[in-house]
Amino acid sequence: MAFVAGALAAQAPAPAAPYTVLSREGRRPLPVRVVNGQEMFALDDLARLFDLGVREDALAGGLIVTARNQTIVLSIGQGLASIGGRLISLPAAPARDGRAWFVPVDFVPRALSPALGTPLDLRKPPRLVVVGDVRVPRVAGRIERVEGAARLTLDVSPATPHTVAQDGPRVVVKFDADALDPALPTSSMPDLIQAVRPGESPASLTVDLGPRFGSMRVSDLPGDRGSGRVVIDIAGQTTEGTPAPQAPPPTPDAPPLLDLAPAGSLRTIVIDAGHGGDEHGARGRDGTLEKTVTLGVARRLKASLEARLGLRVILTRDGDENVGLDERAAVANNNKADIFLSLHANASVRPSAVGAEVFYLSLEEYGDEAQKVARGESEALPVFGGGTRDIEVILWEMAQARYIEQSAALAQNVEASLRERVPMSPRALQQAPFRVLVGANMPAVLVEMGFISNPEQEKQLSSDTFQNAVVQGLVDSIIRFRDAHGAPRRSVQPGTPPGAAR
Ligand SMILES: [Zn+2]
Known part of the structure; x- marks a missing residue:
């Protein structure tokens, strides 16, 4: 039950909002039908819009679509098409309703586009089919x-x-x-x-x-x-009605707000070394700085994940730099990370306080809307041109809300794996409203590896042995999370069969 969002979206019944075909000639609607949880276009509609010929070859069990000089053969009962002898896969077989045939929406970019020799860009969230060199930034x-x-x-x-x-x-x-x-x-x-x-x-x-x-x-x-x-x-304006001074000008090097790249299924982890630059974080009695410990562990963890799991690993900082809290989540969003892991070391006025703590986001401070999102009640928002957009493009403050269950599962795995290797605090698993987690559009946890304010733990935190033990624990937890839940995905693919857990 960890991945409710996927199941809810897949069960959403027909009718689905139409796509808009955008070409040099203008905008035309393209109706969508949901069949067995798959969004589909009617072949008749595609034939009209793209000037195709369609005929059924009952003997061969196929549908033959002619596009310009090319022939696409669709297998009935299989998610396959052949274009000039080259096989391409489709998320589902063609479906029939009376005399009408329907094909998965991906038929357009995967089969029709190569057959016509024209770029057909299917943009799922804004529900657009962009034809040719039409400019749609x-x-x-x-x-x-x-x-x-x-x-x-x-x-x-x-x-x-x-x-x-x-x-x-x-x-x-x-x-x-x-x-x-x-x-x-x-x-x-x-x-x-x-x-x-x-x-x-x-x-x-x-x-x-x-x-x-x-x-x-x-x-x-x-x-x-x-x-x-x-x-x-x-x-x-000021109270006297005169304009108030402007804020300082923006800096050119802030990371992008949101991922603007096309959807994909990358296996990426973003590791966030807490603090950095003139933000030292907590400081131990012997002068050990939290920002140094977090970077040391982050680098080791990156090397280990790359070597052992072949994952793409990105650090939010790889030097002693200031990085804003929202920028850290932006790095993860921009790189389509599957997991966001923020590393910290704890401090307490009690020098005896000891042990690691694992956190995931508490929504309490983020209001009703965030809790609604977390419960799946505001899954999508209507957008310009019809259709809906999913949560990843609404309020920054709510990005994490949708992943709370997955983040909780990840945090449990991290806690369990760390417990096998390093001392744990009596409150080893907690929820807190950490700002750095709020904008992360994927499962996200924050790990306080130990108390730098405890003299013994201060020594441990800067030692190779302890840092390697933390890294081992984190790698194990990521393997556990992956094996228990499958490769985590960022967003719902419209092609998910009903009830499929991801
Ligand atoms: Zn910290």
């Missing part, structure tokens, strides 16, 4: 408070020319594109920004300004991997 937004001002950050992938203009009580952001694939934030500062919503034209956004609006400043920054970043700072 992804736009992920976040609103945060910076010294009393509201900062709206938009990551745009790929970077796209745009204009930002104030028009009375709103700001219009227009992109030089055919449409947008947006993930828009909810405003937590309605006095300055009431809402960010799709604009009047298909490639624009509208920012509704709040009653306290005083002034605006726009900064354009380069982003990661060919993306761009637009930062709109909205400052309020």
